[in-house]
Amino acid sequence: MAEVTLTIGGRQYDVNCRDGEEKHLLRLAEMIDAKMVMARKSSPGLTEIRQLLFASILLADEVHDLRLERNKGQSSLNLPPIDDSAAEQAMAGRINALASRIEMLAEKLAGIDPSS
Numbered sequence: 462m463a464e465v466t467l468t469i470g471g472r473q474y475d476v477n478c479r480d481g482e483e484k485h486l487l488r489l490a491e492m493i494d495a496k497m498v499m500a501r502k503s504s505p506g507l508t509e510i511r512q513l514l515f516a517s518i519l520l521a522d523e524v525h526d527l528r529l530e531r532n533k534g535q536s537s538l539n540l541p542p543i544d545d546s547a548a549e550q551a552m553a554g555r556i557n558a559l560a561s562r563i564e565m566l567a568e569k570l571a572g573i574d575p576s577s
Contacts, residue, residue: 470497
């Protein structure tokens, strides 16, 4: 198991991953960080959590557009659209889990007891 340090929103996060996935994870972190910068520039004064939320929404929107393009290409070939509902549910679950973890970490950093 490898460990990589991701920098997102000016903060560093140590994350475990499978050996060989370090570069991919770093590229994903760069994408998230770039979206956070976009969110911060478009709406100054956002909290870090809201910046991450908007970064997630921007990335999800890109995934959605790519899926529409992919399905449009399939329809021109008269192929049935790919049903990604299970994948979308899994992704939504991961995003919700990450959002919860980010909120918990932000509360800890702010000195707020998340159990109260």
